[in-house]
Amino acid sequence: MTTLMGITFSTLLTITQIGMYFGFMGNATMIIRHTDADVWVASKNIQNFDFANPIPEDRINRVRALDGVESADRIIVWWGFLKLPSGGQEQVQIVGFNPDSGIAAPWAMIEGDAYDVKGGRYMIVDKTSEQRLGKLKLGQVWELTGKKFKLVGISEGIKTFTTAPLVFMSYNQSKAFFPANTATYVVAKIKDKGRLGEVVETLRATMKDNDVYTKGEFVYKTVMYWTVQTGMGMGFFLTAILGLTVGGVIVGQTIYANTMEHIQEFGTLKAIGAKNSDLYKIIFTQAGISAVIGFAAGSIIILLLKDLIEKVGVTLYLSFWLFVPMFFIILLTCLLSAYFSIRKVKMLDPVMVFRG
């Protein structure tokens, strides 16, 4: 029972930490991944999606001029303050996109349409922002950094790493919040995906005062920023490793105690002809069964708690492909934790059975 509790606790802690990490990284790269663009052009030395500097908006012409580029668009990602009905203000992240192409438009609309932002001071806000902004209703008028915007659409589940409410609007309207004649990103679609590397290299050669990334590279850069440079990734992984260690120690202790409790039986088995490998099999089977049951219990608990955890604003990424490697990690931890028991039975002298 103690073994199972140890493994269940270990599974819970480890999967929660890794699920939260992947959840945060998923949020941090969500807009990049959902934007239908192969190439991202940004300011020099950009570190991640959320903190970008302005670049001249006419850079789009250099991108469009390149053979192999099918289309290009500009995006503005910036910050603003939304005045709350209560009188306070909430910092929001503005995403300005081209409603005609729909590049970088919100994709999970539950009310309205992304195209509705065209032609005026219209905005789309994500439903997850209701925690901070209160109930959202189409037709509401909000004051954003001194300018009034009408809510024409509500998306659901679109977040960034910063957790600031996301406000989507047309590129033209978002320019009002940004230095003149600048944009945050120029994004492009490539005609022939097989030539992606070649196009990116050409852009890098011709736009030396900008950073140019493929979608995958920009996702990676953003993930590495939050993971390594902020130390956040290390924090998550240390906690996950701590969970595994604590679980491993509990399992090791209980399996060892169990082995000692049955040491006479192990000695008898050895005396009557069991090989060390036969005894290892018994111990490993015990550890393996504990791993399977404990992992199953921990997994069920975390799946049951997922909604509750997400209600408080934490994204927990749980998928089959997280559970599969985690199972093998937990199993390996349990098998490794049987080391002291294995050593004990290996050294066990079967003569002990004749000593009463």
Added chain:
Amino acid sequence: MDIALETKDVTKIYRQGGIEVVAVEGVSLSLEAGMVLLIMGPSGSGKTTLLSMMGCILQPTSGTVRVDKGVVSGLSIDLLPDIRKKYFGFVFQSFNLFPSLTATENIEVILRLKGWKKADMRETAVGLLDAVGLKQRAGFYPRDLSGGEKQRVAFARAMAGDPAIILADEPTANLDSKTGNSVLELLKDMAETFGKAVAIVSHDPRAEALAHRVVFLEDGRLRQ
């Protein structure tokens, strides 16, 4: 008669804190099929050490142990479990049954170690329990058996897989006199009816009456 087990000038020396302790010295004896050999001697005379060497649990410091005419002393320690499994059945003073297994399952453990098929194990195990008069207790756990019944299960387990040699260490020590007598009869039966070579280490003077040969150990040496 065929010699099942033979020791020649077997010596066992333990080294404890730089001091050499001679537990058994120059013991030569043989054990034939159908024979009961009784090894007697005072406590600390080396009986158990000798039995351990005969049973390939301990390797002698010098001398040879032959099992089924093959020399086993000097073999790699990794090979000894297979020798024990193939040739020996063990009966222990404290029975050493597996408490979480039924009487039948205790016997099946040996058969499984010997590589028997699962389908044949149950029938054989119940047959062996029948042979020791415990068929009705087949599904009982050791905690529900009397001392005599436990030792009978231990005998049935020792017979599992038909080993040529049975080694018994103080088999009557934890039993009352009546049960002890029946256990000794059972050992004699193993030798005379089933043709096993039986070696017993015991203090019990009643065992002398059934043994075909009695040897005395004193300070690790044989006194015929």
